[in-house]
Amino acid sequence: MPDKKDLRERLSLPVYDNSSDVEIFQNQVLRPILKLQNEIYLILFRDYALRKISDFNALQTEKKLIFIDQSLQKDNALRNTFIGMTVGMLTSDEMVIYLSDTKAYNKRIIAMLSERLKSQVELT
Template sequence: MPDKTDLREQLSIPVSGDTSDTQAFQSKTLRPILKLQNEIYHMLFQNYAVSKISDFNSLTTEKKLSFIDQSLRKDHALRNIFIGMTVGMLTAEEMKTYIPDKNIFNKRIITMITERLKSQMEK
């Protein structure tokens, strides 16, 4: 049976000896998961945005970017869905790293997803 890590693309993100454990986990684990789940994050957010603002797709890029920021900062249910989608792709071993610092990792997850969504809106 394939492991969850088999689904992830191996990214060539350099991790040096002075990289913190938190940064290494973000680079080696979280970023590949976010890349794998990117299409799903985008679809979920598009659905969310249109449900909140029916003419979302006709907004200016600046207003879309602002909406992304505000939504992921203030809508805790939405944040929890994105975090759950990401954490659900962790292995049991990776959970051992995630759990002690989950608040730090959750902030990083939301920050990275926000940046991903914003960069896709600018295209």
């Protein structure tokens, strides 16, 4: 059976001497997972947006961007679903690291996911 890491694309992001452990984990683990899961995140968010605002696709881009931010900030079920989809792709060793500071990692997951969704807003 392939390892979860084998599914992820290797991103060539620089590691600086002053990079914190959280930044390194974000760039080496979380970013590749978000890239791998991108299509699934988009499908889920598109469904969520259309359930909340039936004419979401007709909204102006600015209103879509605001909706993305507000949804990820205020809807705990949505946030937890996205976080769960991301955490579910961690290996057991990575899970130990994640559990050492879940609040910081969750905040980073949501921030990166928000930017990812907003950059693809025309696709949703």
